[in-house]
Amino acid sequence: MLGDIEQGGAILAQFAQAMLEALRRRPRSIAPKFFYDQRGMQLFERICLLDEYYLTRTETALLREHAGQIAALIGPRAELVEFGAGSPDKAKIVLDALAQPALYVPVDLSVEGLSAARRELERAYPGLRVEPLAADLMAPFSLPDRSSTRGCRAGLFLGSTIGNFSPVEARDFLARAARALNGGALLVGVDLVKDPARLHRAYNDAQEVTAAFNRNLLVRANRELGADFDPTGFHHYAFYQPDEQRIEMHLVSARRQVVHLCGQEFEFADGESLHTENSYKYTVEGFHALARQVGLAPGPVWCDRERLFSLHWLAQAAQSA
Structure with missing residues (x-):
């Protein structure tokens, strides 16, 4: 069954398709499963050790x-x-x-x-x-x-x-x-x-490891898909949405900018977000x-x-x- 692990190429194609669909839709959003490349897993392990988390x-x-x-x-x-x-x-x-x-x-x-x-x-x-x-x-x-x-x-x-x-x-x-x-x-x-304040601290840690984890999605897209995101041009934004009982995590464009992915061009307005994760609470x-x-x-x-x-x-x- 470890032969299934050789699906790396298929997973890369899935990532490319998901990123293209995320950038085309409004509002923009992508599933959080794409956070977890090797660097993403390392960052998440650091998050798990944080006092706030x-x-x-x-x-x-x-x-x-x-x-x-x-x-x-x-x-x-x-x-x-x-x-x-x-x-x-x-x-x-x-x-x-x-x-x-x-x-x-x-x-x-x-x-x-x-x-x-x-x-x-x-x-x-x-x-x-x-x-x-x-x-x-x-x-x-x-x-x-x-x-x-x-x-x-x-x-x-x-x-x-x-x-x-x-x-x-x-x-x-x-x-x-x-x-x-x-x-x-x-x-x-x-x-x-x-308490929403407890949740806010968990997803907005003082060391900004969660912010790096969030931006790593863009780093991964640059490395694996040849995109040209400027990760420093996006703010980490996480907040509790009480009506939905969920934390929302976003990457918010700090300025008007254009990015390229798979031969296509996408514009972000100043303040426009890419919704990267929900975390529902029960x-x-x-x-x-x-x-x-x-x-x-x-x-x-x-x-x-x-x-x-x-x-x-x-x-x-x-x-x-």
Whole structure:
């Protein structure tokens, strides 16, 4: 299955098409999945260590605190699938708690990230089979066939990545994941609605690492697609939109400027933005309602004391009956 990792050319074509469509539409917007080239992943790892960015350390603490309960729900000889895998650090917390895990399938769009994860996990777990899958979570995908000699199949979708989907997209993803897991449960990390000032600090850090992460999308377009963006000519702008319960992240043009991409010319007015990311926040009840729409049965929920973040165990109807 690592042959799927050789899809680098297809992913580049997808990036080019997405950038062209983003620049043509009004208002301009692009999916955040294109942030994560090698430099983007490095910057995101730095974001995860920032004082202002509570999400990663809070979710990691919850996983460590409740790993035993999660492992008991999954059971022995399990097949573990991580959607939007990125760094395997959180998956390793679960793998360490499992009894004889048989298979780990990281699913991600980043070719570089999947290759690095496979090397790291094969060193750390010599008896574990690792089968990376390069796939877009917004499109249909197929997982390896189940083995009758293994235990159940369970999914992880951590990092509040589900917040990058609109509620409709999140519902569609949960339905796709449920079908792919074929009866297995799903553990989802969900950022909770909270004080907007806390959210503002998380996405506007004092060191401006998030700003560099946002602008790196333009750096990537220059390097991979031959564009001529001036990244310094765009401001990072992130704010909380309470009506939608989401953080919006934008790149705002600091002046009137013209950029070229794939032989085409695009003009930005002074103050015009490229909308690069949404990060939806949920209440526990709101996320449960979303899961029930696709036939998933909410189980245990683990939250930190400040109720900043949550982990949700979602069983499939037949499993929960």
